Amino acid sequence: MTRVVDLTQPLGPDTPGWPGDGPFTATVQWTIAADGAYGRRIELSEHRGTHFDAPAHFAEGGATVEAIAADRLVVPARVIDIAERCAADPDALLTAADIDAHEAAHGPLAPGSALLARTGWDRHLGDPARYVGDLRFPGFGTDAAARAVERGLLGLGIDTLSVDRGIDDAYPVHLTTLPAGLWHLEGLVGLDALPPTGATLVVGVPRVVDASGFTARVLALLPG
Numbered sequence: 001m002t003r004v005v006d007l008t009q010p011l012g013p014d015t016p017g018w019p020g021d022g023p024f025t026a027t028v029q030w031t032i033a034a035d036g037a038y039g040r041r042i043e044l045s046e047h048r049g050t051h052f053d054a055p056a057h058f059a060e061g062g063a064t065v066e067a068i069a070a071d072r073l074v075v076p077a078r079v080i081d082i083a084e085r086c087a088a089d090p091d092a093l094l095t096a097a098d099i100d101a102h103e104a105a106h107g108p109l110a111p112g113s114a115l116l117a118r119t120g121w122d123r124h125l126g127d128p129a130r131y132v133g134d135l136r137f138p139g140f141g142t143d144a145a146a147r148a149v150e151r152g153l154l155g156l157g158i159d160t161l162s163v164d165r166g167i168d169d170a171y172p173v174h175l176t177t178l179p180a181g182l183w184h185l186e187g188l189v190g191l192d193a194l195p196p197t198g199a200t201l202v203v204g205v206p207r208v209v210d211a212s213g214f215t216a217r218v219l220a221l222l223p224g
């Protein structure tokens, strides 16, 4: 028996996005009444809502989305919860010291797995001004990103707009992990439903050619 947890935001015109990444627009092309079928054409940033970052997002010559092998998209997940700290401080970081404490309790991060940061920031999704917060939201520390690379992880994920905290506008985490071939999941929701260890992540990202990233359906499988 397996339980499935959806870690994905609904995606539409009201989904908060990075400032300046343009609107989500949907244009109806066919209606059942007029055409016998319903279909739309959609325009959006590759980084809107719950989405995947491919290495090419920050690394010249890095892999684009269609080139990521399927077995790198179904991976064991570790979850570190720093929500309490983030509630008190929007600039809080998940640090290497947090990884030390997690590893002491649950064993070393295994190569081929992913590390997810639960900040609790998804509770602000109903208030986009707070969720985006003039780019004041928590993230990973550069020391934690370096540790993820050292451990041979395949990816990082977080429940904010970016794995880099909002005030880190030089993107030190992106510049540590993406050139090393890791991927990111950003804009996740519901990480409080996951245990620190034991979940399997399924990253359903369409194989869009030459994409720097793309909106994704992200599921976690838990032992029933």
Ligand SMILES: [Zn+2]
Pocket: 047, 051, 052, 053, 186, 213
């Ligand atoms: Zn992104």
